[in-house]
Amino acid sequence: MKNNTPLVSIIICLYNVASFLQKKKLACILQQTYRNLEVILVDDGSTDNTYQLCEELKKSDQRIRLVRKANGGLGSARNAGLDEAQGDYVWFYDVDDDADTRLVEKNIYWMETYGSDVNIFGYHCITPYLHLSEEIRFKEREIHNNETLKSIFVDELLFVPNGNGFAWNKFYRRSFIEKHRFRFGNQRIQQDEGFNLQFYPLLNNVYISSELLYTYYIYNSGNNRSKYISDRINIYISVYNQFQSFITVWGIQDKRLEEYTYRRLYAGIETSILFNTFHPDAHKNRSEQKQEILNILNRKEAIQCLDFMGKYPMGIEQKLFYQAYKRKSFFGIIFYKALFRTLRKIKNLLS
Numbered sequence: 205m206k207n208n209t210p211l212v213s214i215i216i217c218l219y220n221v222a223s224f225l226q227k228k229k230l231a232c233i234l235q236q237t238y239r240n241l242e243v244i245l246v247d248d249g250s251t252d253n254t255y256q257l258c259e260e261l262k263k264s265d266q267r268i269r270l271v272r273k274a275n276g277g278l279g280s281a282r283n284a285g286l287d288e289a290q291g292d293y294v295w296f297y298d299v300d301d302d303a304d305t306r307l308v309e310k311n312i313y314w315m316e317t318y319g320s321d322v323n324i325f326g327y328h329c330i331t332p333y334l335h336l337s338e339e340i341r342f343k344e345r346e347i348h349n350n351e352t353l354k355s356i357f358v359d360e361l362l363f364v365p366n367g368n369g370f371a372w373n374k375f376y377r378r379s380f381i382e383k384h385r386f387r388f389g390n391q392r393i394q395q396d397e398g399f400n401l402q403f404y405p406l407l408n409n410v411y412i413s414s415e416l417l418y419t420y421y422i423y424n425s426g427n428n429r430s431k432y433i434s435d436r437i438n439i440y441i442s443v444y445n446q447f448q449s450f451i452t453v454w455g456i457q458d459k460r461l462e463e464y465t466y467r468r469l470y471a472g473i474e475t476s477i478l479f480n481t482f483h484p485d486a487h488k489n490r491s492e493q494k495q496e497i498l499n500i501l502n503r504k505e506a507i508q509c510l511d512f513m514g515k516y517p518m519g520i521e522q523k524l525f526y527q528a529y530k531r532k533s534f535f536g537i538i539f540y541k542a543l544f545r546t547l548r549k550i551k552n553l554l555s
Contacts (some may be wrong), residue, residue, distance in 0.1 A: 212308055216296075249275030277390060278393075321380040326413065330421050338366065370420070432486050441469070473510075474525070501532050528540060
């Protein structure tokens with residue numbers, strides 16, 4: 205702490221987000237009611253004018269620091285930000301979202317009052333293209349031992365609508381991060397969850413707020429949900445294995461976790477097959493698509509997952525795809541993919 209006024213490092217990683225910078229100009233960050241900030245902008249090798257816009261913002265506010273690096277994905281960009289951070293506390297912000305301008309002030313108060321190493325707070329989740337808006341609110345808790353944290357983890361911190369694996373709805377004491385040398389993985393998606401899974405077994409002091417301080421937007425294009433990622437299945441399997449290690453290390457005895465991790469992996473397998481393999485940017489012919497699907501379904505984790513999921517009831521569409529995966533039937537997969545796409549188009553025309 206410096207002069208009784210803690211310095212907060214806000215790390216913002218940027219890749220080809222010029223449109224968001226032009227529109228928002230980091231207003232919700234630069235207008236935070238708490239002023240002792242260093243705003244670390246990490247340009248992850250943008251190919252548009254993101255970096256130039258960052259330079260303009262830097263001229264307008266002396267608290268902004270600018271880091272430029274070769275493209276490596278969000279995990280490596282956040283690590284670069286952590287390496288540069290000098291603050292007592294760290295918070296990660298995603299430029300396409302919004303934050304309450306009191307977010308930092310409130311978290312500083314909680315950190316100083318409760319001696320927490322991590323704060324967790326709620327958020328609004330908005331899906332513009334579906335006109336959906338949800339409030340993700342947690343039960344307020346002040347925790348000072350790891351056993352209590354473990355006892356509430358599954359019900360209150362894991363089984364959360366839209367998830368709680370994010371970094372942006374958490375506020376971190378930097379000395380806690382550096383003491384344990386926590387860093388993000390280098391995968392291009394789902395880095396946050398692996399980062400957070402590292403600290404739960406070592407965390408004693410945590411404050412969970414019931415307040416909603418962040419607004420998370422889910423877009424149908426322009427983010428990782430809409431992009432082709434060549435190693436997508438490897439990432440999903442990596443997250444699955446991280447969860448398995450986490451369960452073992454922390455010694456959680458809850459059978460629901462097995463179903464949770466397999467259901468997540470199954471969703472990843474489906475996304476890798478039905479979305480990633482056939483993505484236009486994959487540039488794969490039929491033979492290459494077939495081989496990629498076989499490679500996915502022959503992974504030992506995929507085989508175990510399919511065996512596990514077979515015990516649970518499924519809808520007609522899911523059941524048909526499941527059977528095609530079990531048979532490793534490329535024809536079945538492309539047939540059902542075309543069939544249900546056509547049925548959805550007909551339904552939309554009739555509605």
